[in-house]
Amino acid sequence: MADGKRKTFKRKSEPEDGARDSMDELRTYLSSKFASLRDEMHKEITSRDVLLRKLEESVTRLSEDIAPVKDYVTAEMDEEDDDASSSSSGTPEDGTPQDGDQETEEERNNRALNICVDVMMSLTEIRENNEEKTQKVRGFYEKIYKASPFTSLMLKFLERNGGVKVLVDCDSSNISNLVGRLVNLDGEKCNGTAFLTFADIFECRVYLGGVRGQIDVKKRxxxxHETFDPEVSLAQSLAQIVMYLIFKNRGCPYACDDEMYEKLYEKIVLETSQKKESVTMDGYVHHAFSMKSSLAREVSLISVVPGMLVKYGSKEGMSKLLEQMPFLTFFFIHHVIPKMRS
Structure with a gap:
């Protein structure tokens, strides 16, 4: 931090309100740090050279804040798990909550999940479909929804806006049975066998191989060999569609005329690219940087955030994101998420 002191977070003593209050406090803290960086950039937006220098200085200062934020997120999520476990142990053997309010909230949450998944299934076409395949694909959406509040918000955004079409082949790890040849984000013509999933951004179509697959990823x-789960790949492709629907900029997570956020994101991509050579990062990050063009790398990298949340779950996924790509995570939380909500 600017004064050389690290922020100390106070733990909440009320189990029923602790998780919500803690996350509100965390969001407020992160918002202030991200806003500080954004405001500094806004003052210097007229000069690219000055802007990049200011970004370098801001990145250096913010680096000091990553460790306490990461520790705080982990601690609060541990506390939330303990509270959930405690609540579970207090219910009768048949699993019925004694508190009527809790039951109502649980039913409300389940209803929201089912409605959202039903809408996504209505937008999905499964090759040679049957009941088993339907349940499998439904499970993909349920896992994405339950993984994190951020990933459930992504599905809710698609539920509200519609327009996307998802095609799934549950019998293959690639999309060759769904589409013959296509042009990737690098502008190259490729066969469907080269993709486990693909987001045709301009057509708002997602192609998915519903079987776990492997690809070669270059690390150092x-x-x-890296294993890619279909529900994670689906989350990433849907995220790319969401970016296009929100920002209308080829899948980039900023608007065409938003120079401030464009430069900020370019700096974040550069910082992450340099860091991956010295820090152990997830295979999804390396896969994003295997793209040849800057456009492809930008579009692919932002989708790693929801991908890792689905892969690891909310607690572990956020911890890894803050450790490996803190500024990308801040960008997603404080720039992309508000756009989804609005």
């Missing part, structure tokens, strides 16, 4: 000069 060596290719390694």
């Amino acid at each position: 000069g060596q290719f390694v």
Whole structure:
């Protein structure tokens, strides 16, 4: 922080309100830090050279805040898990909550989940469909919804806005049975066998191989096998569609005329690219940077945030994101998420 002191967070003593109050406090804290960086950029927006220098200074200062924020998120999520476990142990053997308000809230949450998943299933076409495949694909959406408040918001955004079409092949790890040839974000013509999933941004179509697949990812000069789960790949492709629907800028997470956020995001991508050579990062990050064009890297990288939340779950996923890509995570929370909500 600017004064050289790290922020100390106070723990909440009320189990029923602790998680909500803690996350409100965390959001307020992160918002202030991100807003500070954004405001500094706004003052210097007329000069690219000065802007980049100010960004360098801001990144250096904000780096000091990452450790306490990461520790705080982990601690609060541990507390939330303990509270949930405690509440579970206080229910009767048949699992019925004794508190009517809790039951009502649970029913309300389940109803919202089912409505959202029903809408997404109505927008989905499954190749050679049957009941087993329907349940499998439904499970993909349920896992995305339950993974994190951020990923459920992403599905709710698509539920409200519609327009997307999802095509799934539950019998293959690639999309060759769904689409023959296509042009990727690097502008290259490719066969469907090259993709586990693909977001056709301009057509608002997502193609998905519903079987877990493997691809070679280059890490520090060596290719390694990485396993990609279909629900994670689906979350990433849907995120790219969401970026296009919100910002109307080829899938980039900022508007065409928003120079401030464009430069900020370019700086974040550069910082993450440099960091991946010295810090162990997830295979999804390396896959994003395997793209040749800056456009493809920008579009792919922002989708890693919901992807990792689905892969690891809310607590572990957020912890890894804050450790590996803190500024990308801040950008997603404080720029992309408000756009989804509005």
